Structure formats: C-alpha cells, structure tokens
Amino acid sequence: MKYSYWSTLILPILLTTAPLVHPAPLDSSSDVPTWNYQNVWLKDSRSAMAVASTSRYAIFAGGEDNVGEPTTLVDVYDHQTNTWSASNVSQARRSMVGATLANRYVLFAGGMVSGTSAYSDVVDIYDTQTGQWLNPPARLSLPRANIQALSLGDRVVFVSGSADASAATGNSPMVASTTVDMVDAKLQWTSSVMKAGSSSSAIPYFSFGPATGSMLSSPDSAADPASQSSVKGVLVGGNYFENPNEVRPVQKVDQRTRLITTTSLKSNEGLTDKSSDSLFINGPNLSTAVLEAVGLLAGRYFFYAGGRTAPSSPGSSPSGSTFSANVEVLDVGLAKSTKSSAHWLAKDQGGKLQLSEARSQIATASLASNKFVLFGGGLINDQSGLVTKTIDVYNTHTQKWVTSESNYMGFHIPRTGASVATVGDCMVIFAGGRIMGNRNVTGAVDMFDIC
Ligand SMILES: *[C@@H]1O[C@H](CO)[C@@H](O)[C@H](O)[C@H]1NC(C)=O
Numbered sequence: 001m002k003y004s005y006w007s008t009l010i011l012p013i014l015l016t017t018a019p020l021v022h023p024a025p026l027d028s029s030s031d032v033p034t035w036n037y038q039n040v041w042l043k044d045s046r047s048a049m050a051v052a053s054t055s056r057y058a059i060f061a062g063g064e065d066n067v068g069e070p071t072t073l074v075d076v077y078d079h080q081t082n083t084w085s086a087s088n089v090s091q092a093r094r095s096m097v098g099a100t101l102a103n104r105y106v107l108f109a110g111g112m113v114s115g116t117s118a119y120s121d122v123v124d125i126y127d128t129q130t131g132q133w134l135n136p137p138a139r140l141s142l143p144r145a146n147i148q149a150l151s152l153g154d155r156v157v158f159v160s161g162s163a164d165a166s167a168a169t170g171n172s173p174m175v176a177s178t179t180v181d182m183v184d185a186k187l188q189w190t191s192s193v194m195k196a197g198s199s200s201s202a203i204p205y206f207s208f209g210p211a212t213g214s215m216l217s218s219p220d221s222a223a224d225p226a227s228q229s230s231v232k233g234v235l236v237g238g239n240y241f242e243n244p245n246e247v248r249p250v251q252k253v254d255q256r257t258r259l260i261t262t263t264s265l266k267s268n269e270g271l272t273d274k275s276s277d278s279l280f281i282n283g284p285n286l287s288t289a290v291l292e293a294v295g296l297l298a299g300r301y302f303f304y305a306g307g308r309t310a311p312s313s314p315g316s317s318p319s320g321s322t323f324s325a326n327v328e329v330l331d332v333g334l335a336k337s338t339k340s341s342a343h344w345l346a347k348d349q350g351g352k353l354q355l356s357e358a359r360s361q362i363a364t365a366s367l368a369s370n371k372f373v374l375f376g377g378g379l380i381n382d383q384s385g386l387v388t389k390t391i392d393v394y395n396t397h398t399q400k401w402v403t404s405e406s407n408y409m410g411f412h413i414p415r416t417g418a419s420v421a422t423v424g425d426c427m428v429i430f431a432g433g434r435i436m437g438n439r440n441v442t443g444a445v446d447m448f449d450i451c
Pocket residue numbers: 072073086087088
C-alpha cells in the first residue's frame with residue numbers, strides 16, 4: 001500500500017530560523033554533504049516506536065498514542081522503491097525494542113501491553129526476504145519492556161529493561177532485569193541470568209536505560225585496533241535506585257562503561273552461572289553521567305550524548321533538572337580484549353564535544369560508513385515541555401560539526417523522542433515522537449539522504 005500523501009520539499013525551505021551558534025568549530029569546507037529531503041507522515045501519530053532496519057527496509061513498529069495506549073501499527077519503508085506500506089505486530093505494545101538479525105530478520109521484542117502496566121514476552125519477527133511475519137511469534141524468557149538490543153554479527157543480545165517484580169528472577173521493584181536473551185541467525189534462542197561478580201557494589205548488574213550501541217562489523221576495521229573483534233556492543237551509564245526496596249529510593253546515575261566483543265560472547269557460551277565478567281568487559285567510568293543520555297557506536301567511536309541531571313531529593317521527579325549539551329566520545333578501539341580497562345576517552349575526537357543545544361531524548365544515527373553522526377531533536381525544557389527541531393551533524397573524519405547556515409538541516413516539526421533508522425547507509429529517517437513534553441504525539445517523518 002502506497003502512501004497517498006507524499007510531498008517532497010527541497011531543503012532550503014527549512015531555512016526559517018536564525019543560524020545556530022556552535023561552540024565547536026564548524027566545517028564550512030567542501031566536505032559537507034548535500035541533503036535531499038522528503039517529508040511524509042506515519043499512518044498514525046505516535047511515539048515510543050521500536051525501530052529496526054536492513055540495508056533495504058526501515059521498519060517502525062508499535063508505540064503509543066497521546067494517552068499512552070499501545071498500538072499494533074507498523075510502518076515499513078522500502079528504500080529500493082521509495083515507498084511506504086503498513087503492517088501490524090501480533091500484539092499492541094509500546095516500549096518494545098527493535099533489532100536486526102543477519103540483515104534479514106527484523107525483531108520487535110517485549111514492551112508493555114496497556115497504558116499502565118503488563119509486560120509482554122512476545123518477539124514479533126519479520127522476515128524481509130519473504131515479507132512475512134513468523135507465526136507464531138517467538139518469546140523472551142521473561143516478559144519485560146524498555147530492553148536494550150545489541151546486534152552483534154549473526155546474533156542479537158537483549159539486556160536490561162524493566163520486569164515485573166513478582167517474576168521468577170527475584171528482581172526487586174526498582175532493579176533492571178538481569179535476564180539476558182540471545183538469538184542467532186538460525187533463530188535459536190538461549191537465555192541466562194547475569195550474576196554480579198564478587199567485587200560488585202550496590203550498583204545492580206544492569207541499570208535502566210543505559211546508552212547502547214552495537215556494530216556488526218566496522219567498515220574501517222582495517223585501521224581499527226579493535227579489529228580482532230569484528231563485532232562490538234557498548235553499554236554505558238543509565239540509572240538505578242539506591243536501596244531499591246525503600247518507599248522513596250534515591251535515583252542515581254550509573255557511570256560504568258562496558259563492552260561486548262567476539263571474545264566475551266564466546267567465553268559466555270555454555271556457561272550456566274553467568275558472572276559479571278563473562279559477557280561484559282568493564283571499561284573506565286564516565287566523567288559525568290546523566291539520565292536519558294543516548295548512545296551511538298560509529299566505527300570505533302561511541303558517542304554518549306545529551307541527557308539531564310538526576311533529581312537531588314529521593315523520589316522526586318526529574319522535572320526541573322539541568323539538561324546537558326555534552327557528548328562524551330569513547331574510543332572503543334582502545335579497549336583491550338581482556339578484563340583490564342584501558343582509558344577510552346577519545347582524545348583525537350576532542351574527547352568531549354558540545355551540542356548546539358542542551359537536551360535529552362535525542363535521536364542518534366550515523367551514515368556514510370560512520371562519517372556523519374547525527375543528533376536529532378530532543379527535550380530542552382521539561383517545565384514548559386519545550387522540544388527542538390535541531391539536528392547537529394558531526395563529521396568524524398574532519399572532527400568538526402558540519403551544520404552551517406548554508407547547510408542547515410532540521411525537523412519540519414520540532415519534537416523529542418523520535419525513532420530513527422538509517423537505511424542503505426545514506427538515508428536517515430526520523431519518525432514520530434512528541435511535540436510537547438510527555439504528551440502530544442506526532443506522525444511527522446523527516447527523511448534526509450545523501451545517496
Ligand atoms: C492493521 O490493524 C488495523 C487495526 O486492527 C487494521 O485496520 C489494518 O487493516 C491492519 N493492517 C494490515 C496491513 O494488516
């Protein structure tokens with residue numbers, strides 16, 4: 001089914017605002033991409049969609065409407081034909097996670113089945129080769145939502161996420177699930193429960209909402225010191241509750257950085273009692289951790305971007321917290337494939353970059369073999385619910401921000417929490433999100449390509 005409401009705009013039409021002031025150097029050289037722009041609309045306005053893409057398709061699944069009600073709706077973009085079609089997952093859910101397996105299967109796992117609670121264990125699997133959903137869907141070993149999915153070579157690893165307190169793992173109410181589910185290209189599942197190592201502190205094994213990134217294989221792997229591992233997964237920060245069983249536990253930020261490599265994946269195989277050291281290699285702590293930061297792994301660099309400070313008093317909402325413009329750049333290539341943690345701060349990339357606007361809930365993507373890294377939209381003020389249309393673009397080759405007056409790109413509808421996919425390594429699609437604080441979903445889709 002084709003969308004009938006196509007419209008095509010030329011980018012300069014977006015030049016409606018004053019030029020942005022960037023604290024980092026701007027690249028006005030010739031090494032600036034030309035973005036072709038299309039604007040379409042989702043079938044239904046929504047936010048909290050799960051997203052996954054192959055080299056041909058970008059798929060946006062489920063999500064929630066203005067009052068948090070979940071949906072089954074799926075919007076599928078076919079890059080080859082430049083058309084959209086609609087589909088449904090088997091169960092209406094919000095806060096699912098999407099992942100791509102073997103550039104063929106697209107998985108949508110877990111989530112919540114109503115506006116308030118009830119976790120799902122459903123994993124809807126779409127086979128892009130046949131255009132069919134697998135029936136029946138697969139199941140996670142434990143129902144949960146807001147999971148992180150790492151696509152690593154020929155498998156996907158599902159970690160973290162919130163689960164029902166009464167579930168068999170004995171997780172207390174404010175602790176992220178310790179269950180790990182793994183699926184390989186033959187759609188064989190294995191699951192385990194991670195156990196904290198003996199040296200562990202009060203920090204739970206996983207935090208809620210860590211910034212994650214993963215990479216099947218790095219196009220620049222020849223020049224990459226970490227190339228002995230063709231796959232990488234990074235898990236950084238997040239938040240947890242100190243004394244989770246108290247009525248008003250203190251919300252804390254997690255400063256840890258951790259890495260999965262081919263070696264650690266292998267060493268984890270067949271272990272029944274998974275310890276903290278078997279799957280993840282501990283890295284250095286972040287210099288400043290925040291809530292709601294997002295992550296992106298582009299080649300050997302992991303970008304930990306934006307976010308907000310944790311509330312100072314127990315049980316208080318993050319409302320009124322300070323937003324961050326920082327992007328901490330970690331050089332995963334410096335990590336040794338042993339348990340020892342190297343210093344990961346990427347000095348050659350500036351170590352710390354500054355976004356043009358402090359914000360949280362940013363949509364991040366990379367394209368052109370990780371040459372360009374994009375930071376789109378976000379929440380800039382939580383009392384007024386103000387959101388932004390800004391997309392900051394960083395060139396990892398020149399190590400400069402490429403946004404400039406003559407090459408401005410932004411959302412046509414300012415918003416936060418957009419879902420983002422890269423397709424064909426040259427087109428980035430930002431879809432849906434919220435136009436005010438935590439409400440007011442939109443169906444806006446912005447498509448930029450340098451193909
Ligand atoms: C998806 O589900 C909706 C609501 O149940 C239905 O109206 C629509 O026809 C379905 N779409 C497809 C492509 O099956």
